[in-house]
Amino acid sequence: MINSVPHLKQLLRQLQQVPYLASKNLYRVVDHLLGSDPRMVANLCDALTKARDQIIRCSDCFIWIERSKPCSFCTSSKRDQSVVCVVQSWQDALSIETSESYRGLYHVLCGLVSPLDGVGPQDLTVQHLVRRVEKGKIKEIILALNQTPEGEATSIYVVGQLKKSGVMVSALSRGVPAGGSIAFMDRLTIYQALSDRRSLSGNL
Numbered sequence: 045m046i047n048s049v050p051h052l053k054q055l056l057r058q059l060q061q062v063p064y065l066a067s068k069n070l071y072r073v074v075d076h077l078l079g080s081d082p083r084m085v086a087n088l089c090d091a092l093t094k095a096r097d098q099i100i101r102c103s104d105c106f107i108w109i110e111r112s113k114p115c116s117f118c119t120s121s122k123r124d125q126s127v128v129c130v131v132q133s134w135q136d137a138l139s140i141e142t143s144e145s146y147r148g149l150y151h152v153l154c155g156l157v158s159p160l161d162g163v164g165p166q167d168l169t170v171q172h173l174v175r176r177v178e179k180g181k182i183k184e185i186i187l188a189l190n191q192t193p194e195g196e197a198t199s200i201y202v203v204g205q206l207k208k209s210g211v212m213v214s215a216l217s218r219g220v221p222a223g224g225s226i227a228f229m230d231r232l233t234i235y236q237a238l239s240d241r242r243s244l245s246g247n248l
């Protein structure tokens with residue numbers, strides 16, 4: 045059926061390359077787009093092209109920023125430059141930011157150690173974090189990683205890599221539900237997990 049509609053086949057082939065779209069939802073997305081106002085589709089394509097061109101990761105914290113502007117986190121005088129919250133993804137940093145319970149800096153690891161998915165420590169930004177700490181201004185690292193086997197394995201690796209620096213390392217409280225994802229935690233849970241954070245420095 046799809047073979048007789050080559051443009052549809054081409055669209056599906058392109059969208060199937062997007063990991064989180066390659067599911068049954070893909071057909072809903074396509075259905076929605078094909079039934080939309082052509083101007084809306086043109087605006088979407090334009091926004092995507094411009095975003096891909098103009099948005100880059102901050103070279104310090106790895107949060108997405110405008111290519112032409114400094115990072116609003118790393119360069120802000122209103123934020124505590126001595127504390128860095130380490131997260132798996134930009135989405136997790138957004139969730140913590142939405143909770144309004146944290147005013148320090150961030151460091152996005154761009155993933156978690158996951159041997160089954162072929163992701164090793166070298167694929168993450170841990171060495172950039174070590175170099176940030178070595179500059180001497182950072183007094184505390186808060187590990188805000190998902191409480192999953194991958195999150196735990198990544199925490200152990202990061203703690204090991206920071207050992208030499210002597211920086212204080214803490215993690216979110218055990219109040220975070222096991223298997224829980226930071227991105228889907230509500231504001232109050234994030235606030236409590238940050239306030240009751242436990243020290244990992246004893247493990248250094």
Ligand SMILES: [Zn+2]
Nearest residue numbers: 102105115118
């Ligand atoms: Zn930054």
